[in-house]
Amino acid sequence: MQTIEAGKIEELREFIATILKSDYGDSNLISVLHKTQELFGYLPREVMDEIAQRMSLPTAHIWGVATFYHYFNLTAPGKYVISICLGTACYVKGAAEILTVIEQELGIKVGETTEDKLFSLQPARCLGACGLAPVVMINDKIYGDLTTVKIKKLIMDFRKSEQHK
Amino acid sequence: MAEKINITINDKPYKVDDGLTIMQAADHCGYHIPRLCYHPELSIEGACRVCIVQVEGVKNFVASCCYPASDGMKVYTNTKELRQARRDIVELLLDNHPEDCHTCERDGNCELQRLAYAMGIRKMHFSGERKHYEIDISSPSVVRDPEKCILCGRCVRMCQEIQGINAIGYAHRGFNTVVTPAYNMPFGESVCSHCGQCINVCPTAAFTETNYTQELFEKLNDKSFTTVVQIAPAVRAAIGEAFDLELGRNMEHETAAALRRLGFDYVFDTQFSADLTIMEEGSEFLERFQSGGKLPMITSCCPAWINTLEIFYPDMLANVSTCKSPMSMMSNIVKTFFAQKKKLDPEKIYSVAVMPCTAKKCESVRPEHYIKGLRSTDIVITTRELAWMIKSAGIDFVNIKGEAFDKPLGMSSGAGTIFGVTGGVMEAALRTAYELYTGETLIEIELEETRGFKGIKEGIIEIDGKHLNIAVAHGLGNAHRLMDEVRKDPGKYHFIEIMACPGGCIGGGGQPYPCVNSEPLDEVCLGKRAEALYGNDRKNTIRRSHENPEIQRLYREFLQKPLSEKSHELLHTHYSPKEPKGIIHNQGVIKV
Ligand code: SF4
Numbered sequence: 146m147q148t149i150e151a152g153k154i155e156e157l158r159e160f161i162a163t164i165l166k167s168d169y170g171d172s173n174l175i176s177v178l179h180k181t182q183e184l185f186g187y188l189p190r191e192v193m194d195e196i197a198q199r200m201s202l203p204t205a206h207i208w209g210v211a212t213f214y215h216y217f218n219l220t221a222p223g224k225y226v227i228s229i230c231l232g233t234a235c236y237v238k239g240a241a242e243i244l245t246v247i248e249q250e251l252g253i254k255v256g257e258t259t260e261d262k263l264f265s266l267q268p269a270r271c272l273g274a275c276g277l278a279p280v281v282m283i284n285d286k287i288y289g290d291l292t293t294v295k296i297k298k299l300i301m302d303f304r305k306s307e308q309h310k
Numbered sequence: 311m312a313e314k315i316n317i318t319i320n321d322k323p324y325k326v327d328d329g330l331t332i333m334q335a336a337d338h339c340g341y342h343i344p345r346l347c348y349h350p351e352l353s354i355e356g357a358c359r360v361c362i363v364q365v366e367g368v369k370n371f372v373a374s375c376c377y378p379a380s381d382g383m384k385v386y387t388n389t390k391e392l393r394q395a396r397r398d399i400v401e402l403l404l405d406n407h408p409e410d411c412h413t414c415e416r417d418g419n420c421e422l423q424r425l426a427y428a429m430g431i432r433k434m435h436f437s438g439e440r441k442h443y444e445i446d447i448s449s450p451s452v453v454r455d456p457e458k459c460i461l462c463g464r465c466v467r468m469c470q471e472i473q474g475i476n477a478i479g480y481a482h483r484g485f486n487t488v489v490t491p492a493y494n495m496p497f498g499e500s501v502c503s504h505c506g507q508c509i510n511v512c513p514t515a516a517f518t519e520t521n522y523t524q525e526l527f528e529k530l531n532d533k534s535f536t537t538v539v540q541i542a543p544a545v546r547a548a549i550g551e552a553f554d555l556e557l558g559r560n561m562e563h564e565t566a567a568a569l570r571r572l573g574f575d576y577v578f579d580t581q582f583s584a585d586l587t588i589m590e591e592g593s594e595f596l597e598r599f600q601s602g603g604k605l606p607m608i609t610s611c612c613p614a615w616i617n618t619l620e621i622f623y624p625d626m627l628a629n630v631s632t633c634k635s636p637m638s639m640m641s642n643i644v645k646t647f648f649a650q651k652k653k654l655d656p657e658k659i660y661s662v663a664v665m666p667c668t669a670k671k672c673e674s675v676r677p678e679h680y681i682k683g684l685r686s687t688d689i690v691i692t693t694r695e696l697a698w699m700i701k702s703a704g705i706d707f708v709n710i711k712g713e714a715f716d717k718p719l720g721m722s723s724g725a726g727t728i729f730g731v732t733g734g735v736m737e738a739a740l741r742t743a744y745e746l747y748t749g750e751t752l753i754e755i756e757l758e759e760t761r762g763f764k765g766i767k768e769g770i771i772e773i774d775g776k777h778l779n780i781a782v783a784h785g786l787g788n789a790h791r792l793m794d795e796v797r798k799d800p801g802k803y804h805f806i807e808i809m810a811c812p813g814g815c816i817g818g819g820g821q822p823y824p825c826v827n828s829e830p831l832d833e834v835c836l837g838k839r840a841e842a843l844y845g846n847d848r849k850n851t852i853r854r855s856h857e858n859p860e861i862q863r864l865y866r867e868f869l870q871k872p873l874s875e876k877s878h879e880l881l882h883t884h885y886s887p888k889e890p891k892g893i894i895h896n897q898g899v900i901k902v
Pocket residue numbers: 452468469473475476477478501502503504505506507508509
C-alpha cells in the first residue's frame with residue numbers, strides 16, 4: 146500500500162469541507178470520489194475511510210457507490226494503463242481476440258493490475274480512432290491496426306524497456 | 311380517524327382507510343398479496359416485484375407495496391396474467407439460486423421456498439448463468455452466504471434503519487450486485503455488531519448463525535467431560551414457537567427436561583447469574599453514584615452493544631459497567647465454585663450456553679473471558695439451534711413433562727427473569743439498588759417507566775430524596791440516538807440500559823424464525839414473549855435478586871461480598887477500542 150501524501154489529503158479535506166457547507170452536502174459523495182481519483186489515481190481504502198468519517202457516511206455505502214460506477218479505480222493503477230477499445234468498430238475487427246491475448250500475457254482480467262504494478266487493463270468504449278481499429282491506448286498513446294502478434298510484441302517491448310532502466 | 315375510501319378488489323367492494331398502499335388495503339380486506347422485499351417495519355424498497363397487481367386504467371402491473379390505494383380504484387390481485395407474471399418473477403429468482411433446499415439450513419423455513427410453492431412452480435423453465443461466491447465464515451456469530459441472496463435488501467435496511475450500524479450494503483451492479491461489508495472485507499472484520507437481526511429478516515439462508523450443533527452432539531457423547539448447560543431467560547419465552555406452539559408460552563421446565571434428555575449432566579439457569587449480575591452491577595452503580603465515579607453508568611450484559619461500543623463509542627468505555635454478562639458469570643462460577651464443590655477438574659467441564667443471541671458466540675471467544683487460560687463458556691448455541699437439536703434427537707418436546715433446574719445454580723428471583731425484556735435489567739437493578747441504598751424494601755417493584763416497547767424510555771426514580779435519571783434503549787438505532795444525547799449532555803442521566811435487539815433479548819438474533827404469518831419485529835409477538843417473562847416474575851415468591859438464597863450462599867461461601875477481590879477477578883472485565891471505527895462525526899482517520 147502506498148503512503149498517502151499529506152498535501153493531497155489536505156486538499157481533499159478542504160474540498161469536502163467546502164462541499165459540506167453547500168446545500169445537501171452529503172449527497173455530493175460522487176464528486177468527492179471524483180476528486181479523490183483525480184488526486185490519487187484511484188480510491189485508496191484509507192481515503193474512503195477518511196471520507197466516511199468526514200462526511201458521516203457509512204463505509205459500506207461509499208463502497209457501494211465506488212463499485213457501482215466503472216469509472217472508479219479501486220486499486221492503484223499500474224505504470225502503464227492499457228485501455229482496450231471494445232467499441233463496435235474495434236469489436237468487429239477482432240478486439241475480443243486482442244483482449245484475450247492481453248489477458249493471457251499479463252495474467253490479469255479487465256479492471257485489474259499486474260502484481261509488479263507495471264500494467265493495468267481497462268475497457269474503453271470508443272477512442273475515436275476507428276480508422277485504426279482494433280486499437281488500444283497505453284497511457285496517452287494510441288496503438289492501432291493491431292494483430293495478436295503485434296500486441297504481444299508491444300507488451301514485450303514495454304517489459305524490456307523497464308528491464309533496461 | 312382516517313377518512314374512508316371505496317375500492318374494489320377482485321370485483322368486490324370494500325371500504326378502507328385513506329392513505330394506505332394497495333398491499334395494506336388488501337391486507338385489511340383479507341387478501342395476502344405475495345411479497346418478498348416488503349417488511350412492515352422497514353422502509354419500502356419496491357425491488358422484487360413479487361407483489362404486482364393490476365389496476366384498472368393503468369397499463370402496466372404495479373407493485374402493490376408502494377402504490378397508494380385511492381378512492382374508486384379497481385384492483386385485481388389474482389388474474390391469469392398476474393399469476394403467470396409472478397410465477398416468472400419467482401422462477402427467475404430460483405434460477406439464480408442454488409438448488410440445494412434439502413441440505414439447506416432453512417429447509418422448511420424459507421420464504422422463497424414457500425413462495426415458490428404458493429406460486430405453483432413445479433418445474434423450472436429458465437436456466438441461465440448462476441452467481442458464485444465464497445461463504446464468509448470469518449465471524450464467530452454470523453455466516454454470510456451470498457449465493458443464497460435474492461437481493462431483497464431487507465438485511466441492508468434492517469442494519470441501517472433499525473440498527474444504525476450499516477455494516478452491509480449493496481456493491482457492484484447488475485448481475486454482479488452483492489450484499490457485502492465495505493471493501494468486500496471479511497464480515498468478522500467489519501463494523502458488524504453480530505446482533506443477528508439480518509438473519510431474522512432474511513427470507514433465505516443468505517444469513518445464518520454459525521452452527522455448532524454437530525460439535526455439541528459430539529461432546530455430549532464424550533463421557534470424559536461433565537457437560538453443564540445454562541439457558542437464558544428469553545429462550546424459554548420463544549422456543550415453543552419452533553414447535554408451532556402458541557406465542558408466549560413459557561417452556562422453561564420443558565426445556566430443562568429436554569436438555570437432560572439430550573444428555574447434559576447439569577442443567578442450570580442463566581437467571582441465577584442474572585441475579586448475580588444485579589448484585590455486582592447494582593453495587594457498582596451505587597459506588598459510582600456515592601463516590602463521584604463515572605456516570606451515566608451503562609449496562610454491559612448485551613454483547614452486540616459491547617461490540618458497538620468498542621467500535622462506535624471508544625470515548626465512552628469508562629461509562630460502561632465492568633460487569634461481565636450473566637452468561638459469562640455463570641460459566642466462571644461453574645468452572646470455579648461449582649467445580650470445587652463437586653470436586654471436578656475445570657478442564658473436564660464443558661460449559662454450554664443456550665442463548666437467544668448470536669453475539670454471545672462472539673462474546674464467548676473473547677480472550678477477556680478466559681479464566682487461567684481456560685475458556686469459560688465453551689460453546690454457545692441459539693434458541694434455533696437448540697430447537698433443531700431437540701427435533702433431531704427425537705425428543706417429544708410438546709408433550710414432555712416439565713422438570714426443575716439443577717441446584718445450586720438453577721434458582722432465581724423474578725428479577726433475574728425479566729433480564730430478557732427491554733427495561734428488565736434496569737428494573738431488576740433498581741429493585742436491589744434501592745434496598746442497598748436506603749435499607750428499606752421497595753414496595754412498588756413493577757416499574758412503569760422501564761416497560762413497553764418505546765424506543766427510548768426515560769424516567770426519574772426517587773431514592774432517599776435523591777433523583778435518579780434513568781434511560782432504556784433497545785435496538786442499536788435507539789442506542790445510537792441515546793448515546794448522541796449523552797455525548798451532548800453527559801450529566802443528563804445517571805443509569806442507562808442498552809439492549810441491541812428490538813424488544814431486548816426476547817427479540818434476539820437467535821430466536822426461532824417467524825411462523826408462517828408473523829414477522830420479525832412484530833410487536834404482538836414480542837409482547838407475548840415479554841408477558842411470558844413478566845408472568846414468571848409475578849408468580850415467583852422471590853422477586854429481588856439479593857433475596858435469592860443461593861446467591862446469598864454463593865457470597866457467603868465463595869465470593870464474600872459484591873465487588874470483592876474475588877468478584878473482580880471472576881465477574882468483571884474491561885473494554886478496548888476496536889478497528890475499524892464506526893462513524894465518529896467529522897473526524898479524520900488519516901494521520902499526516
Ligand atoms: S449482525 Fe447486526 S450489525 Fe451485523 S450485519 Fe447483521 S444486522 Fe448488521
